[in-house]
Amino acid sequence: MLLDVRELTREFIRRGRTFAAVDHVNLQIDDGDFVAIVGRSGNGKSTLLNMICGLLRPSSGTVLVGGRNVAELDDRELSLLRNRVVGFVTQSQTLLPNLTIADNVMLPAMMFPEEPLNIMSFSDDVTDNAASIDDASPVGDVPDNGGADIVDPDMPDVIAPMRVEPIGPETSPDEYEKRAMALLADLGIADLAGSYPRELSGGEMRRASIARALMNGPRLLIADEPTGDLDAESTAVVMRLLRSVADSGTAVLMVTHDADAMPYADRIVTMDAGRLTESAA
Amino acid sequence: MAAVPHITLGRLPLENLRRKPFRTTSLIVVVAILAMAFFGGSILALNLNKGLKSMEERLGADLMVVPSGSQSKAEALLTNGNPNTFYFTNDIGERVQGFDGVEQATEQTYIASLAAECCDEKVQIVGFNPETDFVIEPWIASQYDGTLGKGEVIVGSSINVSADNTIKLYNHVFPVKAQLARTATGLDSSVFISDGTVPDMVSYANKVTTRGTIPDEYADRAVSSVLVKLQPGYSAEQVADEISKSDLKGVGFVYPGGVTSTTKTSLNTILVYVAVFLIVFWALALIVLLAVFSASVNERKKEFASLRIMGATRGMLTRIVLGESALIGLIGGVIGIAVASLVVFPFSGAIGKELELPYLQVGVVPCLLLIVGSLAFAVVTGALASLVSAFRLGRPEAYLTLREGE
Numbered sequence: 001m002l003l004d005v006r007e008l009t010r011e012f013i014r015r016g017r018t019f020a021a022v023d024h025v026n027l028q029i030d031d032g033d034f035v036a037i038v039g040r041s042g043n044g045k046s047t048l049l050n051m052i053c054g055l056l057r058p059s060s061g062t063v064l065v066g067g068r069n070v071a072e073l074d075d076r077e078l079s080l081l082r083n084r085v086v087g088f089v090t091q092s093q094t095l096l097p098n099l100t101i102a103d104n105v106m107l108p109a110m111m112f113p114e115e116p117l118n119i120m121s122f123s124d125d126v127t128d129n130a131a132s133i134d135d136a137s138p139v140g141d142v143p144d145n146g147g148a149d150i151v152d153p154d155m156p157d158v159i160a161p162m163r164v165e166p167i168g169p170e171t172s173p174d175e176y177e178k179r180a181m182a183l184l185a186d187l188g189i190a191d192l193a194g195s196y197p198r199e200l201s202g203g204e205m206r207r208a209s210i211a212r213a214l215m216n217g218p219r220l221l222i223a224d225e226p227t228g229d230l231d232a233e234s235t236a237v238v239m240r241l242l243r244s245v246a247d248s249g250t251a252v253l254m255v256t257h258d259a260d261a262m263p264y265a266d267r268i269v270t271m272d273a274g275r276l277t278e279s280a281a
Numbered sequence: 282m283a284a285v286p287h288i289t290l291g292r293l294p295l296e297n298l299r300r301k302p303f304r305t306t307s308l309i310v311v312v313a314i315l316a317m318a319f320f321g322g323s324i325l326a327l328n329l330n331k332g333l334k335s336m337e338e339r340l341g342a343d344l345m346v347v348p349s350g351s352q353s354k355a356e357a358l359l360t361n362g363n364p365n366t367f368y369f370t371n372d373i374g375e376r377v378q379g380f381d382g383v384e385q386a387t388e389q390t391y392i393a394s395l396a397a398e399c400c401d402e403k404v405q406i407v408g409f410n411p412e413t414d415f416v417i418e419p420w421i422a423s424q425y426d427g428t429l430g431k432g433e434v435i436v437g438s439s440i441n442v443s444a445d446n447t448i449k450l451y452n453h454v455f456p457v458k459a460q461l462a463r464t465a466t467g468l469d470s471s472v473f474i475s476d477g478t479v480p481d482m483v484s485y486a487n488k489v490t491t492r493g494t495i496p497d498e499y500a501d502r503a504v505s506s507v508l509v510k511l512q513p514g515y516s517a518e519q520v521a522d523e524i525s526k527s528d529l530k531g532v533g534f535v536y537p538g539g540v541t542s543t544t545k546t547s548l549n550t551i552l553v554y555v556a557v558f559l560i561v562f563w564a565l566a567l568i569v570l571l572a573v574f575s576a577s578v579n580e581r582k583k584e585f586a587s588l589r590i591m592g593a594t595r596g597m598l599t600r601i602v603l604g605e606s607a608l609i610g611l612i613g614g615v616i617g618i619a620v621a622s623l624v625v626f627p628f629s630g631a632i633g634k635e636l637e638l639p640y641l642q643v644g645v646v647p648c649l650l651l652i653v654g655s656l657a658f659a660v661v662t663g664a665l666a667s668l669v670s671a672f673r674l675g676r677p678e679a680y681l682t683l684r685e686g687e
Contacts, residue, residue, distance in 0.1 A: 055589065075594050083592020094587035098300035103288035108591045110290050177287060212591070 001064070002219055002251050003029040003052065008061035009274075010047050021047040023274035024061065029253060031219060034246035036265035037255045037276070044274040045255040046091065049222050052253070053086055054078040066219065083111050087213030091225040091255075093205050095197040095212070102193035105180040105211045117216060183211040187241065203234030210241060214250075221245055223254040227261050239264040290597065294604035305609065308573060312613025312659050313620065315566040320655040321621040322555040324643070325632070327651065329548050332465035332633070332641040342416055342508035344517040345535040346377050346524065355506060355535045358467050364393030364405040368495050368503040373532070377507045380523050382515030387413040390479050391505040392486060392495065394450050394472075399489045401449045404440060405471040408479035416508055417473060425459035431477040432456070438463040439470045448472065451485035465633060465641040479503065506535075563662065570666030574606060578670040585674055599671040603664050610663025614656040 005027040011020050021044040029035055037045050050056040052063050054070045063070040065085060073081060082088065095104045109117060184190040187207040189200075197205055206226060213221055223242060227235040235258065243264045246252045254265065262268055268279040288296065298305040347355045347367065354365040374388040390408035394400040409417050411429060421435055429435060434455045436442060447454045450472065463469055474482060483500035495503040511520060521534040578585070585598055593601075625632070626642075633640030 053590070075596075079589075079592045079594040079597075081592075082590065088590045090587070090590060092583065094583055094590065096584055096587060098297045099288055099293075103296075107288055107290075107293075110288060111592050111597065216592075 001028055002031050002033075002066060003027065003253070004062075004064040005048075005052065006062045006064075008048070008051060008063060009059045010044075010051055010056060011059040020044075020059075020274045022051065022058075025271075025274070025276045027269065027276060029220070029251050031251055032246055032249045034243065034252045034264065034266045035254070036262055036268045037253070037271050038257055038262065038268055038279070039271035040257065043271045045271050046224055048271070048276075049088075049224055049253070049255060052222065053082050053088060055082075080112060080115065083108055084115070084117070084216050085219050087216070087218035087221045087250075089206070089209050089213045089221070089223040089226050091228055093197065093202070093209070095205055095208055097197050100194050100196060101184065101189070101200070101208050102177070102180050104197070104208060105183060105215055106176050108212060108215045109176045109179075180211070180215060183214055184208070187211050188237075202229050203231070203237065206230060206234070206238055207241070210238070214245065218250060220251045220253065223252065225255055225257075227256065227258045232260065235260050290593075290601075291604075294601055294608055297601070297605055298608060304573070304577070308570065308609045309613040309616065311566050311569055312610055312663060313617035315562060315662065316614040316617025316655055316659040317621040318559060318562050318617075319658055320618045320651065321625055322559050323651055323655065324621070324625050324648070326552050326555055327643045327647060328629070328633075328640050329551065331643050333545060333548055335464045335466065335641050342537050343511040344509040344520060345537060346373065346507040346509065346521075347505065347533050347535055349531045349533040351505075352533045352535050358391060358405060363467070364403055364470075365391060366393045366494060366505075367391060368499060368505050369531075370499055370503075372502070373504050373529070374507050376529055377509060377524065380520060380527070382512050382520045382523070383509050384512040385413070385415055385510040387415060387508050388476070388504040389414075389417075389506050389508060390476065390495075390503055392479075392482055394486075395490065397489075399449075399452045401443070402441060404436075404450070405467065406450065406474060406482060407468075407471045408474050408476050408482070410476045414508075415510055417468075420464075421459070421461065421473065424461055427458060429458060429473070429475045431475065432481065433458045433474075433478070435459045435461060435473045437461055437469040437471045437473075440472060451482070451489050453481075453485045463641060567662060567666055570606070570663065571669065574602070574667040574670050578602065578673065595674065598674040602667045602671045602674060606663040606667035607660050608663075610660035611656065613663070614659025617659065618652055618655050 005025055008022055008025045008027075009020055010022040011018050013019075023044070025048060027035075027048075037048070039045055047056060051058050052065070052070070054063075054073060058071060065081060068081070070078065070081070095101070096107070099107065181190060181193060184193055187210060189204050189207050189211075192200060192204060192208070197208070200208065210223075210226070213223075221242070226238050226242065230238060239261050242252050242254065246266070252265075254261070256262065270277050270279050345355055348369055351365075351367040354363075354367055357363040358365060368390065374386060377383060378386040387410055389410075392406040392408070394402070394404050394406060396403040407417070411418055421429070425435060432455065434448060434450075435458050436448060438461055440448065440460065442448055442457050442460060446457050448457055449455075455472075455474075461468075480500040483495045483503065484497060486494040487497050509517075509520065511517065517534075517536050521536075524532060524534075588598060588601070629640070629642050
């Protein structure tokens with residue numbers, strides 16, 4: 001079991017009265033599952049996600065990620081968990097404005113240099129492959145940074161099949177760059193690697209955020225309203241992408257109230273007044 | 282694949298500063314002014330202190346016995362070096378030596394040269410007895426190991442010596458045996474001759490003018506002052522009182538300790554002003570920096586929340602904020618110290634003249650230490666200013682604060 005949430009509760013005090021934003025929630029997710037949480041705003045969805053990531057402490061109950069109780073981890077262990085096991089795509093735009101898109105994507109991999117990064121990496125071949133695909137069906141300009149867009153005319157913006165190679169302790173910065181560029185290429189925004197977030201559209205920023213969340217090869221990808229401010233076309237692109245991530249073995253937990261996004265999930269659960277109930281997918 | 286600019290966590294503060302040029306420049310200017318004031322003020326204080334110390338060492342006598350009414354001229358000679366001529370006409374030296382409490386007494390003769398064609402410049406000529414002197418001789422001996430012969434001179438640091446190592450005084454060219462190091466006292470603009478040369482100097486002077494000079498008849502025995510070193514247990518006032526009560530008439534007294542204490546008082550006043558200015562300015566700069574960093578962290582809540590989501594520990598966030606402020610402190614500090622150095626070092630002489638206080642440039646080592654200290658001060662001030670913000674980011678559930686308003 002990758003994620004095991006048991007009787008999770010978080011209470012807040014508002015105007016002197018205690019209320020439970022998350023109320024005795026139970027949720028189990030395995031590798032490769034794609035679970036959508038739906039519900040109206042203010043029903044505790046984001047609070048639940050933040051507790052799963054260890055960004056908020058629960059009032060009661062437990063969150064086990066990979067068998068480890070999140071509440072028992074210290075700040076460093078929790079941060080390492082967020083950095084290596086969980087990828088988080090936030091509801092709002094949280095790319096760092098002072099960094100290029102490429103640097104934004106690479107940054108999570110730079111946070112614990114002393115910890116070996118055992119992730120599945122795109123190899124050079126993927127990039128080479130991307131270039132050859134691009135040569136065959138040119139789509140826009142390919143920057144000289146080598147990160148060519150991998151574009152399937154029938155199914156754009158879907159992660160390409162990836163060759164898996166573990167990045168061990170001897171990972172060099174160049175390999176980080178290659179991985180970041182390959183991720184951006186797979187998301188169709190490699191040509192924006194040198195741009196700053198303010199130069200991107202909402203959909204492009206969302207894809208860059210997803211690339212950043214995937215940089216360290218997380219086992220669990222959490223997406224909070226990933227299509228909240230996107231048009232139908234961009235919504236489809238992002239959802240196909242998340243589906244593909246789940247298909248490759250990464251569990252996806254998504255909060256949404258976008259009806260167009262729900263069909264991509266394996267399971268849909270509803271959150272109402274802090275309580276979670278299973279719905280039909 | 283071409284190289285993409287590569288980020289590291291350590292480089293993040295620099296990138297953040299680089300991408301906010303206006304904010305960064307403004308903060309650097311504040312710190313630079315602070316560092317400039319700190320370094321400039323400190324070097325000023327050190328130089329004044331060194332000047333005072335040097336002055337105290339040079340004015341090694343406990344009591345100066347001078348002709349009555351010449352006290353202010355004698356003081357001027359000690360402090361700002363205004364050349365004067367005054368003299369006794371009696372055997373004052375031997376008489377003073379005989380009083381109780383006098384351990385040592387030595388005579389000096391003061392002759393002012395003229396700002397005229399006869400003289401290279403207007404200087405104070407100080408005749409002293411190398412055998413009995415205990416004030417000038419030890420200082421000269423520390424820099425000139427020969428014996429000052431008849432007709433030879435040693436000059437202070439401010440005296441312009443001609444290329445052939447001579448100086449013309451009253452139409453006579455004197456060989457210069459040595460030029461002394463700066464003392465920040467009137468002695469810097471003095472020319473020293475042995476008592477054997479005094480009669481000749483008087484004679485040369487009288488050939489040029491008879492106004493304000495020592496008459497030829499007193500050339501062999503003209504004494505301007507008797508410098509007294511007291512025996513332990515005696516005060517200068519006590520001995521002066523004894524001399525006044527004696528039959529020795531027409532004498533006045535200068536207390537070099539009093540001269541230095543007046544200077545010390547002026548110096549302390551300046552130092553207090555400098556210290557108050559620095560404290561006020563430091564507090565203002567700290568408040569400005571504190572406000573800017575605090576506002577900046579508020580503006581960047583989302584950015585820090587984002588870093589936390591990516592896996593940044595609370596310590597990492599703190600280091601980023603402290604790193605930015607320390608960088609600003611470092612850059613501002615270097616600029617401030619450089620600007621202050623461009624003013625303080627080249628214009629050291631002018632500053633001393635303007636302050637009318639003994640002002641002596643401190644050596645290289647204290648300067649280097651002060652540079653390091655000023656840099657540390659600037660960096661610590663910068664870091665201190667962001668400490669509150671860093672503390673807020675370091676709290677356990679800071680993420681809640683960071684997401685406020687979303």
